[in-house]
Amino acid sequence: MPLPVPRIARALAFISMAGIVCLAQSAGSGASAPINASPGEWSQLARFVAPGCCALLTNSVSISSDTAVVGMIPLNGNYNQVAKVFTKSAQGWRNAGPAATLSGTINVEPFTAPVAVDGDTIVTGGCTGTSENYVFVYVKPAGGWTDMATPTAVLAPSDGNIYFGDSVAISGDTIIVGDYGFNSQTGAAYVYVKPAGGWHNMTETAQLSASDGQANDLFGYSVSISGNTAVVGATQFGAIGTAGPGKAYVFVEPNGGWKNMTQTAELTVSDGADFDETGLSVSIDGDTILVGSPIHNRPLGAAFIYEKPSSGWTNMTESATLTPGDGLTGGNFASSVAISGSIAVAGTPYRGYTPFGGE
Secondary structure, three states: OOOOOOOOOOOOOOOOOOEEEEEEEEEEOOOOOOOOOOOEEEEEEEEEEEOOOOOOEEEEEEEEEEEEEEEEEEEOOOOOOOEEEEEOOOOOOOOOOOOOOEEEEOOOOOOOEEEEOOOEEEOOOOOOOOOOOOOOEEOOOOOOOOOOOOOOOEEEEOOOOOOOOOEEEEEEOEEEEEEEOOOHHOOOEEEEEOOOOOOOEEOEEEEEOOOOOOOOOOOOEEEEEEEEEEOOOOOOOOHHHHHOOOEEEEEOOOOOOOOEEOOEEEEEEOOOOHHHHHOOEEEEEEOOEEEEEEOOEEEEEEEEEEEEEEEEOOOEEOOOEOOOOOOOOOOOOEEEEEEOEEEEEOOOOOOOOOOOOOO
């Protein structure tokens, strides 16, 4: 049976020249209710601030247990600072400055600072605008998060490409990195498995690709991983004249470990149309995948849920469709998505406004 449509929490982004990120919590989560929140509703719980005027936060965010990491958009030409780390104190989440700043050893292209965290490991991506691109891995020191001017490890592709690192994800000891510009924008994704001795500078363990990939598919525009299953989005929007509807690909780790491979299954939309940009965002948790399609049924947008069949992942269309329920069209609904258990979240960066003439 299709998964019941989860209750959707409206996602709001807060940006200022000082750099502000807001953390929300459900009043029904067992914690004390935030101000002005009724049971079952979401409200702002804390505000993270990075003082100063030379960087914007919230280019990307990720949270795992008591650690939140926020990507940066530098505005002063110093592209080395790539992320801020915020930690939950004994008193809970409170308005606070960052506990640590994570800095790379090379310049990173602005507006490309994706971040991901799982447990004590943080991954930050970014591109240099050249064929030399890297992803940084930071492991929490024994004494807790502190400023780190040098990453624990630098991950690189064996076949350097300009857009390597524009999407990153981590689950346990496995990292996946997207490169939608590979091979004339056919795209690729790279898997890195933590070595027995710990993270160190390395090239990929395996490369993931689409068996039906072609130029301008933008495979790798988005990536997500949960346990032994990875999902990669391909918006098929690399060329206006040949844009397709977009799709997502599922990869299940083989019994012998990750290796160069094509997909286990393709996820498509039953009523998909060209220019939908399905796969612009993806998220997986356990046996459920959420795929964003911000231009689907323009100008509405949608997110699609896929449930793993009892026999394993196979080519399939959606189990359920999520759409905004506030009556506002446009806004690029589901430009970002996340799923955890029975809760799905979809971001709408242009809520109430239809950009680009309805597209």
